[in-house]
Amino acid sequence: MRLWRxxxxxxxxYESSVYWGDKVLSWTHxxxxxxxxxxxxxxxxxxxxxxxxLLKEFTMPAKTAPSxxxxxxxxxxxxxxxxxxxxxxxxxxxxxxxxxDLSIGCRYLAAQCQVKLGxxxxxxxxxxxxxxxxxxxxxxxxxxxxxGGFKVEASMCHLRGLLLLRVNRADRAKQCFMEALxxxxxxxxxxxxxxxxxMMSVDxxxxxxxxxxxxxxxxxxxxxxxxxxxxxxxxxxxxxxxxEARKKLESQYDLHxxxxxxxxxxxxxxxxxxxxxxxxxxxxxxxxxxxxTATLPLHLACMHHLSxxxxxxxxxxxxxVEREPNSAISWYxxxxxxxxxxxxxxxxxxxxxxxxxxxxxxxxxxxxxxTFALEGEHDxxxxxxxxxxxxxxxxHLPLLxxxxxxxxxxxxxxxxxxxxxALKICNSDPLVYNELGxxxxxxxxxxxxxxxxxxxxxxxxWIKTRYNLAQAYRRLGRLQDAKTNFTKVLDxxxxxxxxxxxxxxxxxxxxxxxxxxxxxxxxx
Numbered sequence: 217m218r219l220w221r222x223x224x225x226x227x228x229x230y231e232s233s234v235y236w237g238d239k240v241l242s243w244t245h246x247x248x249x250x251x252x253x254x255x256x257x258x259x260x261x262x263x264x265x266x267x268x269x270l271l272k273e274f275t276m277p278a279k280t281a282p283s284x285x286x287x288x289x290x291x292x293x294x295x296x297x298x299x300x301x302x303x304x305x306x307x308x309x310x311x312x313x314x315x316x317d318l319s320i321g322c323r324y325l326a327a328q329c330q331v332k333l334g335x336x337x338x339x340x341x342x343x344x345x346x347x348x349x350x351x352x353x354x355x356x357x358x359x360x361x362x363x364g365g366f367k368v369e370a371s372m373c374h375l376r377g378l379l380l381l382r383v384n385r386a387d388r389a390k391q392c393f394m395e396a397l398x399x400x401x402x403x404x405x406x407x408x409x410x411x412x413x414x415m416m417s418v419d420x421x422x423x424x425x426x427x428x429x430x431x432x433x434x435x436x437x438x439x440x441x442x443x444x445x446x447x448x449x450x451x452x453x454x455x456x457x458x459x460e461a462r463k464k465l466e467s468q469y470d471l472h473x474x475x476x477x478x479x480x481x482x483x484x485x486x487x488x489x490x491x492x493x494x495x496x497x498x499x500x501x502x503x504x505x506x507x508x509t510a511t512l513p514l515h516l517a518c519m520h521h522l523s524x525x526x527x528x529x530x531x532x533x534x535x536x537v538e539r540e541p542n543s544a545i546s547w548y549x550x551x552x553x554x555x556x557x558x559x560x561x562x563x564x565x566x567x568x569x570x571x572x573x574x575x576x577x578x579x580x581x582x583x584x585x586x587t588f589a590l591e592g593e594h595d596x597x598x599x600x601x602x603x604x605x606x607x608x609x610x611x612h613l614p615l616l617x618x619x620x621x622x623x624x625x626x627x628x629x630x631x632x633x634x635x636x637x638a639l640k641i642c643n644s645d646p647l648v649y650n651e652l653g654x655x656x657x658x659x660x661x662x663x664x665x666x667x668x669x670x671x672x673x674x675x676x677x678w679i680k681t682r683y684n685l686a687q688a689y690r691r692l693g694r695l696q697d698a699k700t701n702f703t704k705v706l707d708x709x710x711x712x713x714x715x716x717x718x719x720x721x722x723x724x725x726x727x728x729x730x731x732x733x734x735x736x737x738x739x740x
Contacts (some may be wrong), residue, residue: 266325408448
């Protein structure tokens with residue numbers, strides 16, 4: 217009948233699994249059977265029933281000790297196959313003992329139930345705010361799991377981090393996720409929380425992932441895991457190493473076309489503002505898997521930047537809402553569509569909805585701030601970006617956008633502070649240097665020319681940068697250089713009225729009156 221219980225569970229017949237599991241437990245009073253019944257309740261979304269079973273006092277016959285089957289594990293990791301093997305087992309004959317006190321597997325499952333029920337404080341109390349196994353001698357990054365599976369200790373650290381996020385203790389949550397991944401390099405969930413949640417800076421991410429104990433924990437797969445994790449990191453630095461890692465994954469590990477490997481390439485292209493190339497890769501990924509969580513924000517952003525993709529963006533947003541109405545990214549897609557159409561109020565509504573559904577979804581907060589910024593509502597934009605900066609302390613973008621808002625209202629002191637803070641987090645993003653160049657331009661300092669010049673790539677994406685450089689030359693009296701750069705702006709964007717007016721002014725100052733008149737006429 218235990219086989220019935222397990223077969224029903226694997227075939228997603230959870231009612232059947234609960235039904236027969238209940239009868240098995242009534243006969244055996246075995247803690248293992250109690251655990252599997254609680255597991256069936258959990259899979260059947262009966263979280264309260266599972267929690268009650270795990271937390272109530274469990275009476276065993278005095279002559280019967282908790283059974284150890286299978287590998288008879290004594291260490292704290294053994295709970296996935298036979299839960300009672302994990303941790304210290306109570307003395308045989310002990311009456312009225314809670315299952316969560318018999319096994320860390322039961323304790324972990326009970327905490328998961330409380331998370332599903334919204335009992336954050338109770339779950340955190342059950343797990344403890346710190347790892348209780350740190351000083352046992354059985355714990356540590358250099359101690360691999362005996363059977364090569366996942367360490368329940370690491371899983372508990374990950375869950376502890378999620379709970380701390382729920383109670384707005386992000387710094388402590390970050391340490392828990394780092395501890396989870398250090399204890400078990402296979403715990404990808406912890407890496408995803410750190411990276412997608414923008415909890416670490418560019419340098420911090422790289423150093424942490426490179427320093428994990430891969431060889432000690434997974435000798436045969438150490439290099440593979442390290443190369444895969446490199447594909448998930450931010451793409452502002454170490455581009456050559458990441459490209460080499462991607463080549464190895466494709467050639468040596470036969471992962472050419474794998475969605476996660478392709479995402480690494482798409483993320484690289486996006487960081488270089490190569491929207492069209494990035495869109496080709498993200499489309500390939502989404503053709504393989506309907507919803508790839510990491511890829512969709514890149515895909516939507518590329519469609520926003522590529523004007524000929526706006527109609528497809530509209531269709532995709534509707535498709536996502538119909539297919540995944542409970543997903544934050546579906547409503548984020550709707551917000552991106554309205555942002556593209558310059559309907560900022562409507563876009564704001566959907567960005568707000570996405571951020572409420574998933575408070576740790578960074579793009580929604582940034583989009584929410586953009587809707588205010590594009591309407592010239594600087595104070596509200598700064599407030600939105602400040603919230604994003606507080607939530608995502610490893611990202612430089614909110615600080616960069618705050619600095620840009622202060623620049624627009626000529627609050628140069630605050631602009632300087634926020635741009636410097638952004639630079640401290642990420643000193644390899646050209647956009648930060650562009651804004652520093654604008655700041656120096658306003659401060660009439662010659663260093664603006666050097667800062668703005670470092671961001672040039674002769675592509676249309678740098679039109680604003682070249683325009684700023686031209687204005688800096690004009691203010692410094694280097695009129696021929698200013699004229700050259702205004703002309704290059706107009707080569708890239710012939711109907712740029714600001715550049716045409718400025719070119720006319722420079723020509724006027726150079727005594728090129730006829731050319732100046734022509735430029736002024738072109739504006740109208």
